[in-house]
Amino acid sequence: MPGRTQLYGDGEGPEDPAPSPPVHYAEQALLGALLLNPARLNTLGPLEAVQFHNPAHAAVFAAMASLPAPEAAVHAKEPVWLTAVHDHARRDARVLTASYLHALVQACPAPEHAPAYARIVRADHARRTLRAQAERLVQAATGSTMPDPAATAMTRADALAGFLDNLASLFPPHPGSLPRTPLPPPPEHDSGAEAAYEERALLACAVARPETLTAMRWLQADDFATPLHGQLFRCVAQLAHRGDAVDPVTVLWEAQHHGLVPSLPPREILDLVSTPAGAAEHWGERVLQRSLLHQARTAGLRIRAYTDDPATSVHQLVTGSRRALADLTAVRARWHHATHPGPAPRAAPTSTAARAGPRSPRTKPASAVRTGR
Template identity: 70%
Template sequence: MPEPTAPEGDFDLDNVPPDPPVHHAEQALLGALLLDPHRLKTIGPLAPGHFASPAHGAVFAAMTGLTPPAPAAHIREPVWLTAVHDRAREQTPGLVPAYLHTLVSVCPVPEHAPAYARMVRADHARRTLRIRAEHLVQTTTEPTMPDPAATALAGADALAGFLDHLAGQFPPHPGSLPRSPPPPPPERNGRDEAAYEERVLLAGAVAHPEVLSRMRWLHADDFTVPLHGSLFRCVAQLAHRGAAVDPVTVLWEAQHHGLLLPPLTPREVLDLVTAPAGAAEHWGERVLRRSLLHQARTAGLRIHAYTDDPANSVHQLVTGSRRALADLTAVRTRWHHQHSAPQPPARRQAPENTLAARAGPLRTTAPAGTARTTR
């Protein structure tokens, strides 16, 4: 007869995850402070919130909220353990006195309390950095955000400020780069809306190449569709050389750039750059904003991946995170340049219920026979 199997919901000790190293560091620190409460003055800045375990944080909060007993009284009677337990139970009712004795028994060397405290601070720094990275990623994907670009940049500023704080708290050491390789960047969002905006931008730039001298803040790498970015580079190079710009010359330039590879046909390229709709600056700003959010998300995911690897020290996390934010800083500089540049005059838009509404501001043209002015 086969042996009966355990019910699916039974508790299996073999599946219990092991305690992380910081759990043992917290236990050792609290045990050292229970053995000698006067070591509280030697461990440096530490707060209950630094502890990964809420119960450990409650025990530490009880210690910092009490006056340590005199050394003679501490040796004779367990007044310190009793007082700490009574205070900590206010926050953790399930805390039993035996656990405090366990903390004392697992402390290997009480004199190493400052080292244990540094471990607790380091793990708290890693967890906090991870939360801030998650928040940065969330700001780039929240559809209801009123101003996602400004919100993402504010999140990046807060994260950079936290990195500066960590750099002042944890000294550098050799091997400053993270041991874990950076994750691949997330896929760009190439949905129909983004592709449409990039196509009308290309057509608008071909129809009015003079605007490209005012759009140096836009790069080919900002496009979600690589082909669109490559074609934009072709148009920009023609315009900057002062060459003729029209659909046929762009097609010829695309051929020299090696873009006309199967299955792409010349007719498809001509169709991409032949139907302008709205002002190129308008669509360029939307493309750049999408690129800014993509770089912010990439930086947040990269930092989050670094914090997932416990092998990385705090100094390595700081160095790797700053490098992750560098690409965002480059796009951010162009974003600010675009917003600080003189903007074209307001133009009348078509009603929202028409396709023209998606084409952005309408371009006004000069009357026949008059010279076109530049802004």
């Protein structure tokens, strides 16, 4: 089958050191089948030039789709249509040679299999597009300069979910639909100084006002970037939900029952939960937003790993990607509950400044986090 260098003609141009992917040969076979019989364009189903992996192949297909099909009798005798396709395609692919079009014909093992070749082209384009969608989700989840990173990440997640729905309608399911790709390790949490400050502030506020935890059931220990902070939050929440007394000493005693005292000296635990500043709800939303972005990044990386595995079929990509997004959906539901309270609003100070409390470095008030101001 012709290689990439034949685009340049007679050995001119650079050799491509990387082997061509399987879709390259499917594109060649498809174009060869169409050059032999342009009427097969009507048998391919939905296919666009942008779906081709090779830009020169995309230019050839675009030329075929835009030019009127020749009469079968004329096409069988004279290469008039091939010449027109070549001239039209060279507007976007200057390296394309007439000899390469003839080589495409030789590259087609079975012209009647053109619809199968088209399905391969669509499947490979679906994989590349899904990878790009996953990459955009990862970028949104790691972008700290965005005015509303949570809303941006969820918009990207919605776009990805919609794309998966479209793929599911185009590619029928088949047995063995679960991907076998080894999952990458989850990314590290954002456990920098800002995250640590906010989590410590939340713990101290929760101890000072444990009644607020009743309205904060949307926050879980796993949302904390520092696992030890999450375990201490669990201790405070359990005391509050049991109706027991909550203060730094009772939290220290509960922490000992959870095996946390050997990890953190008692004096440090007392200091950590004894200096409240601001409102627990505000800090809780900050912690939950970090958890939401972390889960969005995790989902994007998992989906990207699926797309990087050539053994994964399109339906397996859909199934695995939906499972990855399901974990994000669970955190997203809690985030929505936290930032969009129901008809009965939570008790809150009269001013936004009092509600938010003192800001940690680069931290917006909770209201600004919700509205994107």
